[in-house]
Amino acid sequence: MKIVVGQGSCGIAAGAGKIYDYFKENTSFAEISITGCIGMCYLEPIVDVIHDGIKRTYCKVSADILPEFSKALEEKDFENELLKKYELKDEDKAFLEKQTRIALRNCGIINPESIDDYIQAGGYKALTKVLEEMTPEQVIEVIKTSGLAGRGGAGFPTWFKWNAARQSQSEQKYLICNADEGDPGAFMDRAVIESDPHNLIEGMLIGAYAIGASEAVVYVRAEYPLAIVRLTNAIKQAEERGFLGNNIAGSGFSCKMRIKAGAGAFVCGEETALIESLEGQRGMPRLKPPFPAQKGYWQQPSNINNVETFANVAWILSNGGEAFAAMGTEDSKGTKVFALTGKIKRGGLVEIPMGKTLRDVIFDIGGGIRNNKEFKAVQMGGPSGGCIPTELLDTVIDYKKLSATGAIMGSGGMVVMDETTCMVDMARFFLDFTAKESCGKCIHCRIGTKRMLEILNRIVNGEGRDGDIELLEELCMTIKDGALCGLGQTAPNPVLTTIKYFRNEYEAHIYDKKCPAGHCASLITYQIDADKCRGCTLCARQCPVGAISGKVKEPHVIDTEKCIKCGKCRESCKFGAIHV
Amino acid sequence: MEHCENCKCKEKHDYALLAPVLEEYAKVPGSLITILQHAQEIYGYLPTDVLWHIAEETGIKPAKVLGVATFYTQFRFKPVGKYLILLCCGTACHVNGAKKIEETICEELGIKDGDTTDDGLFSLKVVACLGCCSLSPVMMINDETYGSLTPDKVKKILKELREKSEA
Structure with missing residues (x-):
């Protein structure tokens, strides 16, 4: 029997570390292993049990059930009530079954700390094939056929960038992986590095061979400590096996790889800012042209791709560009x-x-x-x-x-x-982010985002004025036109789309002084529904300013003068009697 | 502690701790951020005199060293408490109530974002995204991540850490 505990960052945050330790210390009847992130974060911690060739998955396993859980496994009593209760449900199976996994094909399946697991899953075959049988031009041709486009956001054709770097004449070229996943709300790159680091290395090596780079750098966010640990380990293993370093697999092609930890700046996701940061400077974007493919890192031809882009490369080379292009739409493949x-x-x-x-x-x-x-x-x-x-x-x-x-x-x-999310507040949230993260190089972005944030703050605080929406729109256009890099050019998008689709919410804030989602504290008042209130006094006890009064078993009332709108009463009410 | 002559600040840290790092990276172009990261790991933050020392040893102008250090959010210029709370305010955490969590922490500890408690136990820093969005709201204390936070859960975690440290 083999017990595999999911150990991605999400799993560990949900308590998978303790579960792994428990099995490791108390189990003699099974082999204990780890895997990365399967992507069902809502079910973490996840434990896979493989016995007689059958894999059973158990979800939301908590530390307190482990003794009984482990005993049932030892007795191979898979029909046990407890095991059945925690086993993956059919509806959750569908979560995975409805997906097509290429970039994530090994995530949550293999042990990310073992190169043998990766090789057994077919890893490094594509690289060996490329080095033995293909010219760099042929590799680029396959990528062109596949239609692979940059997965970092802009969607630029990967083959085009590779080809441009290939065409640039220089003794020294660099291949850089952008793992500075700064978009709040995105974590696929972290999952790939944590769960399948060799896939990234293989994809990068194929890219390095295609453009003729002898040095590869992975720029990883400092906020991803586990990813850095796993990738460091994987690079070491690949070096030991001769997949990295001099004369890879006897082909004459040499490439070394290192990790550079970022230091926290969203703008460094922009490729020229990333290069500045790699050179030890403030991460401020450069004027293009020259493009990195001509003059990038240390003024040498450099190619930069995102983690997910590289994670597709080995699969494409193994299965052919046509197989990848067979999926998707006319415009977007894979x-x-x-x-x-x-x-x-x-x-x-x-x-x-x-x-x-x-x-x-x-x-x-x-x-x-x-x-x-x-x-x-x-x-x-x-x-x-x-x-x-x-x-x-x-x-x-x-x-x-x-x-x-x-x-x-x-x-x-x-x-x-x-329905409880306020769209004006969402726009304000993003502008707060971009105003903080603007590097300050271009005036329109530096000052424009700040001015927009001021207006949005005003609106959510109930001080919006007639003409604010139009002023926001004007500022949006100015920033789009006046910014050098993607950060500034796209910073107005959250505001523009919310105005376009939820203009009524802006108007309600400005003219009616109301927040339709019931979110913005300055624009709401809390009230108790006398029909629903049972007079349990819980809310009165929770209120930090003593604004709620009433007798036991009688409906309570909120003194709106005193109320600071913290919302604690609504959270504590068991009868849903408090509303805005 | 000796007086540092360069920056007129009151302290002079033990530079011997940083010597191996400088030996490895001082002359390697593009290593300033790496050196600063190591320095912060050693001293817990980036003291002014250490920044001067780095400038001297690398030959990079002090203004530039400070310019790079202040650009990146990872670097701090004040000592932090025993427990550094990184509270995520990414989109998913924001939508799922990170603001409430921040208010709870501030209330419990009596500090604001960027401050340290008087007893030197806790520091709070609000960060953009920790990449654990499915478990939002999330915070990280030193190297441990805590997910699916509620105000009550946060209070409990802080209490446990305080008790642990007192024991």
């Missing part, structure tokens, strides 16, 4: 990984072929909204993207179709919002 989060029932990582609709992902796979609330919007593309409303749920997932809504594909963050 699959895309999405990080499904927010007010969703089943949140996690979802990889699907392009061409599915947003509804497929959110309702069919994600199970819709939690707590029977109403769907309101899905935010895609993080601070560079926008909010897509209910009426556009049937939009097909494709670079062009998504851009047409005003949002973008982005790196794949999908934050789902329900």
